[in-house]
Amino acid sequence: MKTAEIVKEFSTYFQEYKAATNHPEPTWMSIASADKSGRPSTRIVLLKDFDERGFVFYTNFTSRKGQQLQDNPFAALTFYWPELSRQVRIEGAVEKVSDEEADAYFASRARKSQIGAWASKQSQDIEHKLDFEKRVAKYALKYAVGKVPRPPFWGGFRVIPELIEFWVNKEFRLHDRTVFTRQEGDDWAVRKIYP
Numbered sequence: 001m002k003t004a005e006i007v008k009e010f011s012t013y014f015q016e017y018k019a020a021t022n023h024p025e026p027t028w029m030s031i032a033s034a035d036k037s038g039r040p041s042t043r044i045v046l047l048k049d050f051d052e053r054g055f056v057f058y059t060n061f062t063s064r065k066g067q068q069l070q071d072n073p074f075a076a077l078t079f080y081w082p083e084l085s086r087q088v089r090i091e092g093a094v095e096k097v098s099d100e101e102a103d104a105y106f107a108s109r110a111r112k113s114q115i116g117a118w119a120s121k122q123s124q125d126i127e128h129k130l131d132f133e134k135r136v137a138k139y140a141l142k143y144a145v146g147k148v149p150r151p152p153f154w155g156g157f158r159v160i161p162e163l164i165e166f167w168v169n170k171e172f173r174l175h176d177r178t179v180f181t182r183q184e185g186d187d188w189a190v191r192k193i194y195p
């Protein structure tokens with residue numbers, strides 16, 4: 001199999017899920033990262049882009065996950081699409097998306113979200129009760145007119161898939177699991193595994 005065929009399969013089911021669900025954030029996925037010693041942590045983020053190069057989400061680089069992904073540049077994603085009785089798991093190395101790509105996505109966001117990105121020291125302690133509100137007000141004033149630039153500490157990570165598993169629910173827990181593993185370059189091996 002080639003990367004394009006597997007990404008197409010992901011895309012087909014992803015579109016079907018988005019059409020079928022009432023979920024307010026249908027592009028949600030969990031992402032696991034690990035610290036330098038290998039201890040994992042997970043959280044939900046939104047998938048913003050995907051293609052043959054990988055699966056992209058945006059975040060604050062100084063956040064807990066941001067630090068971990070820079071210290072230990074590997075991640076695991078999980079999607080669960082209950083309306084389709086499907087789960088997809090993706091694992092691989094991560095890289096930062098280009099500045100141009102991050103700028104373009106940042107520019108597409110709502111202005112208040114852009115201000116929020118500047119104001120949030122994501123994952124750090126809030127020392128005093130109103131510090132966050134004050135920072136939001138400060139950046140709203142600073143960027144009251146004109147374009148809000150992308151903060152240098154904010155951008156995208158791309159998970160470059162090395163393993164993709166499609167899991168399909170079947171009766172009596174006799175689920176169907178297909179695992180694609182990247183071989184050389186653009187070639188993937190495919191196998192079925194027990195549920």
Ligand SMILES: Cc1cc2nc3c(=O)[nH]c(=O)nc-3n(C[C@H](O)[C@H](O)[C@H](O)COP(=O)(O)O)c2cc1C
Binds near residue numbers: 046122
């Ligand atoms: C539905 C949903 C979508 C989210 N999307 C994002 C996102 O795209 N980027 C992000 O940094 N955090 C997002 N969050 C917040 C994260 O789950 C998490 O709280 C935050 O990124 C801090 O995680 P960290 O301390 O492990 O770095 C989202 C949360 C939810 C529930």
